[in-house]
Amino acid sequence: MSPLHVSRRGLFGLTGAGVALAGAGAAAGYGLSGDASAAGDGTVAFRGAHQAGIVTPAQDRLHFVALDLTTTDRAAVLDLLARWTAAAERMTAGQETAEGGALPGNRYTAPADTGEALGLAPSSLTLTFGVGPGFFDRLGIADRRPAGLAPLPRFQGDRLDPARGGDLCIQACADDPQVAVHAVRNLVREGFGVTEVRWSQLGFGRTSSTSTGQATPRNLFGFKDGTNNLKAEEPDLLDRHVWVGDEGPEWLRGGSYLVARRIRMHIEVWDRSNLDDQQRTIGRDKGEGAPLTGTAEFDTADLAATDASGPVIGDDAHIRLASEQENGGARILRRSYNFVDGSDGHGHLDAGLFFIAFVRDPQRQYVPMQRRLARSDALSEYLEHNGSALFAVPPGLAEGDDHWGRALLA
């Protein structure tokens, strides 16, 4: 049995293998532009220059949770973040939250791990941690809140559920949804008395590639999504567009900002539009995903090209308005997921895209881009943004005792 195929221990007494595995992942991760990236075969290193789950090749399933603090006690929060880190690191290595967690030797003890991931593989689990604007107010450290973390404005057409937002977030991505759900559930449980769930979102299919090794997936409009996304293999572009640099506070350098938007898609309306309309709305063809000025997916879009009826890629085409040319060179790293949350009570599926983007400065990158899209994008007719949240995502953890929030709070 290869150590990279080992299933979750606990039942099998493979503590040592789990630990060795974490180490192997870290080493492989460091090999790729100093980052915590996929070590292949189901285990992603937890520690590294940046948090895993940002440029890690996007896993297929998401469980995202936003939490609120229920205390103003900074020491209690720091203690929780240390406990979260320990549990998170173990789970990403395919282990229970604690040694003997699911099946304590003393059966008159409540298990420290809830057990539903026993026997499952690590499944490339990543856990990515962030803090929202309220985190700083609640703990009386508003002076430490970075400028980038100003709440997002209300964009044209937004119909926001005020219950979104949140003081903290954890993004769990994995190739097995039960592994992602188990991780979030156990961290939520650990937070009892310090945090409570504000909202949570499952995503079933990635709609972004974050690595050149991944095929571009399709969103629920049936189009390939994220062809021009930033990729793990572009470290210079990541430094420029994703990782916070010297302009940020020390605890955030090497980190990023996470923008989360719940975007309901009016799929019934979209489905009644014809293929030509759909393609002109996006600016790409539906089959290949090629820009309307090209024939292959990765052809560069020629935004200046015209034909007898005007620009080939229209003034209101989605890819024009989201392009770096139209946004002063700004680019973003998308890491979005499709969702269906049952039905809307009016005879339709409640379906859409849970948009996640990582950016170096949301106020300069995301906000102007979304303003432009909300105002002019032909696609807006089919969308309703009903959830919005912004978090600052600290850098990765060094080896040793380093834990989430230490540099910010200690």
Place this chain on the structure above:
Amino acid sequence: MSPLHVSRRGLFGLTGAGVALAGAGAAAGYGLSGDASAAGDGTVAFRGAHQAGIVTPAQDRLHFVALDLTTTDRAAVLDLLARWTAAAERMTAGQETAEGGALPGNRYTAPADTGEALGLAPSSLTLTFGVGPGFFDRLGIADRRPAGLAPLPRFQGDRLDPARGGDLCIQACADDPQVAVHAVRNLVREGFGVTEVRWSQLGFGRTSSTSTGQATPRNLFGFKDGTNNLKAEEPDLLDRHVWVGDEGPEWLRGGSYLVARRIRMHIEVWDRSNLDDQQRTIGRDKGEGAPLTGTAEFDTADLAATDASGPVIGDDAHIRLASEQENGGARILRRSYNFVDGSDGHGHLDAGLFFIAFVRDPQRQYVPMQRRLARSDALSEYLEHNGSALFAVPPGLAEGDDHWGRALLA
């Protein structure tokens, strides 16, 4: 390229391969007790003596939808069911809903297929169709409603959302959730003007095995679930407990009944109970899943065994109350899924088990068993049944022009 590995056509012009594939699946399916079962490697035959998706080895992902009729026009319903069948058969073979569906040659046409499954494998997709009590009232054929389809009673502790139920249901199971979602979405779309969505439920992890070749999965209480489930390899037991026989109307013989219950799990309360409590509540140990009177998962539970403090498997243990011994020999085929539907607005995850069972007679098998469990099961303390629905599931379709609902309505 093996024909069983072919990806969805449309982009690749493999119409013929898709058709051949459906045939191969059917042949393999018939080899196993005359049933439409997994042909291995990602394609399940659509036609057969019984509908697929009942004893088919349980796939990992579920999208279940209940719909209401919006018309009383029997011909319109019959026409929809014929169209649904054609689209369903194509999708289970890894094809678009219609020839050239996603990318019509005439781009001024709205695509017949929404496209998000282009390039994805068939993923063992099964589509299982049923009719609820209201179907008969709405179409003025109440005299054809079988006795088994009487609405389920309200059980002790039920807190039912009246929006559940439904005139029709489609259960989509697949190994890729995007394939299941695509299928439901396209059938919903096809139903416009005849049906509308009443509710829909995604499940992310199967909690039942329906074949001896599958390992027993764990539910969100961390326990193996469904060890004693009926299995595809037990045709005599299936005839006795699952398939409707001569006692039913002709259009239902060889079919079954589908009981759907949305069971919220109070995971926070469960997580605070100790391992001993948890194991005594279930009647099994958490690690192996062995009955408390045995050491291995498939050991037969000794319900008569006692020790100094009384019965080893307690009077209120879940496996005792659900056992065939306590239920006059009745057994059921379970095909349930774990779910997390975001949060409950009170600081907790909205998590649980979407229970699906197939039975020959719900009034004699499910109702008395659930009455007993609701009244006495120690597990009830941690559960809240908040959704309930019952459907009659016709038998499988013969080769040729046979379609869903033909025998019932034509």
